[in-house]
Amino acid sequence: MIGGEFTHVGSLCTFETMLKAFSLKDRALKKIAEIIHEIDIGDSEYDNPQSCGIAEILTAIQQTAGGDIEALQRGAAIFELLYLSKTY
Numbered sequence: 001m002i003g004g005e006f007t008h009v010g011s012l013c014t015f016e017t018m019l020k021a022f023s024l025k026d027r028a029l030k031k032i033a034e035i036i037h038e039i040d041i042g043d044s045e046y047d048n049p050q051s052c053g054i055a056e057i058l059t060a061i062q063q064t065a066g067g068d069i070e071a072l073q074r075g076a077a078i079f080e081l082l083y084l085s086k087t088y
Contacts, residue, residue: 013040028086032079054078 009017015036019029031048038044038051039058058075065071 008041011041011043011045013037015040028083031086032082035082050082054082 006014006018006021008014009020012020013033013036016033018024019033034046034048035051035054038046038048039055057078061071061074061078065074
């Protein structure tokens, strides 16, 4: 976000910047970071087939949520489930 404590740095999206800032090395977070990078930046740096499906789900959440808080909660639930499903 513009003016936020964390933002894009170089070719990194905000989520990747946060992982780097907190030295988080979790493999599931790395995969989620790749998905978020592709959705946010769209530069095809990662060949991650999940990105398109997750982007569609997030678009549907934005279109159907009753407001920002509900959209945030529903989106967070999606990423929590993604995190829990990673068995790398």
